[in-house]
Amino acid sequence: xxxxxxxxxxxxxxxxxxxxxxxxxxxxxxxxxxxxxxxxxxxxxxxxxxxxxxxxxxxxxxxxxxxxxxxxxxxxxxxxxxxxxxxxxxxxxxxxxxxxxxxxxxxxxxxxxxxxxxxxxxxxxxxxxxxxxxxxxxxxxxxxxxxxxxxxxxxxxxxxxxxxxxxxxxxxxxxxxxxxxxxxxxxxxxxxxxxxxxxxxxxxxxxxxxxxxxxxxxxxxxxxxxxxxxxxxxxxxxxxxxxxxxxxxxxxxxxxxxxxxxxxxxxxxxxxxxxxxxxxxxxxxxxxxxxxxxxxxxxxxxxxxxxxxxxxxxxxxxxxxxxxxxxxxxxxxxxxxxxxxxxxxxxxxxxxxxxxxxxxxxxxxxxxxxxxxxxxxxxxxxxxxxxxxxxxxxxxxxxxxxxxxxxxxxxxxxxxxxxxxxxxxxxxxxxxxxxxxxxxxxxxxxxxxxxxxxxxxxxxxxxxxxxxxxxxxxxxxxxxxxxxxxxxxxxxxxxxxxxxxxxxxxxxxxxxxxxxxxxxx
Numbered sequence: 001x002x003x004x005x006x007x008x009x010x011x012x013x014x015x016x017x018x019x020x021x022x023x024x025x026x027x028x029x030x031x032x033x034x035x036x037x038x039x040x041x042x043x044x045x046x047x048x049x050x051x052x053x054x055x056x057x058x059x060x061x062x063x064x065x066x067x068x069x070x071x072x073x074x075x076x077x078x079x080x081x082x083x084x085x086x087x088x089x090x091x092x093x094x095x096x097x098x099x100x101x102x103x104x105x106x107x108x109x110x111x112x113x114x115x116x117x118x119x120x121x122x123x124x125x126x127x128x129x130x131x132x133x134x135x136x137x138x139x140x141x142x143x144x145x146x147x148x149x150x151x152x153x154x155x156x157x158x159x160x161x162x163x164x165x166x167x168x169x170x171x172x173x174x175x176x177x178x179x180x181x182x183x184x185x186x187x188x189x190x191x192x193x194x195x196x197x198x199x200x201x202x203x204x205x206x207x208x209x210x211x212x213x214x215x216x217x218x219x220x221x222x223x224x225x226x227x228x229x230x231x232x233x234x235x236x237x238x239x240x241x242x243x244x245x246x247x248x249x250x251x252x253x254x255x256x257x258x259x260x261x262x263x264x265x266x267x268x269x270x271x272x273x274x275x276x277x278x279x280x281x282x283x284x285x286x287x288x289x290x291x292x293x294x295x296x297x298x299x300x301x302x303x304x305x306x307x308x309x310x311x312x313x314x315x316x317x318x319x320x321x322x323x324x325x326x327x328x329x330x331x332x333x334x335x336x337x338x339x340x341x342x343x344x345x346x347x348x349x350x351x352x353x354x355x356x357x358x359x360x361x362x363x364x365x366x367x368x369x370x371x372x373x374x375x376x377x378x379x380x381x382x383x384x385x386x387x388x389x390x391x392x393x394x395x396x397x398x399x400x401x402x403x404x405x406x407x408x409x410x411x412x413x414x415x416x417x418x419x420x421x422x423x424x425x426x427x428x429x430x431x432x433x434x435x436x437x438x439x440x441x442x443x444x445x446x447x448x449x450x451x452x453x454x455x456x457x458x459x460x461x462x463x464x465x466x467x468x469x470x471x472x473x474x475x476x477x478x479x480x481x482x483x484x485x486x487x488x489x490x491x492x493x494x495x496x497x498x499x500x501x502x503x504x505x506x507x508x509x510x511x512x513x514x515x516x517x518x519x520x521x
Contacts (some may be wrong), residue, residue, distance in 0.1 A: 047077035059152035060382040065128035096153035110224040112141035117233030120387035122152035150206035156383040159195040192432040207394035212242040226251030240444030247449035257491040260467030277416035279341040279461035328362025336365035393430035397437040459488035
């Protein structure tokens with residue numbers, strides 16, 4: 001039932017409630033520049049690096065990561081961090097880490113820490129998945145990532161069981177009458193209650209502020225004087241919060257697919273509605289350009305999008321066959337569509353999925369929706385959406401009621417006839433949450449920090465391009481340096497564009513900061 005907001009390949013329209021929130025940080029707090037809220041005994045711990053096990057269910061399952069092309073093995077370890085940084089001598093939690101050591105030792109700079117977004121995405125599974133994309137950076141860095149607190153193996157938040165999650169993600173996320181409204185609000189309440197029952201001790205402590213503090217503890221444990229960082233999507237917000245808390249500890253930091261830190265939940269959701277609509281427009285234009293080679297009916301962008309909205313309307317009234325005994329609902333179809341808009345490479349899947357669903361076969365769109373929601377072929381769910389909800393709701397103060405949500409729907413519908421309703425109803429995502437949020441939007445001002453490279457993609461659906469300038473400005477003069485990529489999809493570096501990759505590599509490997517407002521290609 002929500003549509004999610006800050007992820008890279010983690011989730012977007014997962015179910016209308018967990019959706020949209022563009023917030024961060026759990027337990028508030030001021031600057032931590034000198035490391036005063038991290039006990040020295042934890043900073044002195046030595047991770048016991050060893051061969052990585054296969055990912056557990058919370059991380060998405062699968063096989064243990066294969067070595068990199070040169071034979072370098074992935075190593076895993078755990079790091080102990082305070083559960084509550086206000087009580088540094090209290091309970092601790094274990095954070096799961098992964099690394100691939102640098103190719104050589106002579107020119108090694110340190111560790112380059114990755115966060116791939118979400119919130120809720122596992123870095124322990126994400127980094128090996130994309131590891132080949134970052135081989136050039138391993139010339140001078142150990143590549144490191146982690147499961148943030150509440151994610152995957154880092155004492156992952158647990159909410160509903162798999163059977164209930166199937167029903168939760170299938171239910172109508174855009175109610176049309178009072179009965180459907182009650183079903184939606186009841187579902188949100190049941191989900192929040194399950195999260196509190198199964199993970200209540202963790203929920204107050206999983207916000208972005210604490211994750212940023214964890215990264216500074218990680219920096220110290222890894223033996224680096226500065227944090228070298230590669231943040232994608234929500235990872236840019238996490239990086240911004242880190243820079244605000246620890247500006248003097250920033251080394252070289254790249255923000256790619258940039259979250260707008262000035263937005264509250266509604267503004268972020270509205271921007272995303274426009275971003276996904278833009279991406280769908282671009283897909284439809286490509287379909288029109290290809291003429292008879294496109295399977296979808298219509299000779300104009302408007303006609304193709306009318307076909308999409310018509311299909312979703314029919315699915316609202318009558319789902320079609322999906323996978324096994326599961327049907328494809330309107331909500332799951334919208335999730336599947338959103339999944340394919342993260343990258344232009346997925347457009348053929350979108351075309352195929354829409355065509356097949358129109359003919360009564362919803363298997364492909366349902367499989368894409370399952371991927372968004374963290375459901376494996378075995379029916380087991382990772383905790384990506386549970387963590388997404390927990391982090392978003394620990395971060396955002398917004399608690400929209402049913403009536404407040406309905407008042408905002410017209411502007412969402414005006415922004416996108418395909419995604420507006422879903423993202424609008426998603427404002428209710430934290431309405432029943434048992435833990436209060438930290439702020440309306442994060443503070444990322446970082447006076448005195450080293451230059452941070454901020455890369456925005458003009459065709460990004462999930463983190464609209466305008467957010468890059470907002471982030472660069474909010475970081476402060478002399479800190480945020482914006483680079484523009486004129487492309488499609490979520491993010492820029494992994495697009496393969498040589499201009500972007502050349503600028504980023506020169507910055508991270510040699511410290512060469514590109515001129516502000518550089519444009520690629």
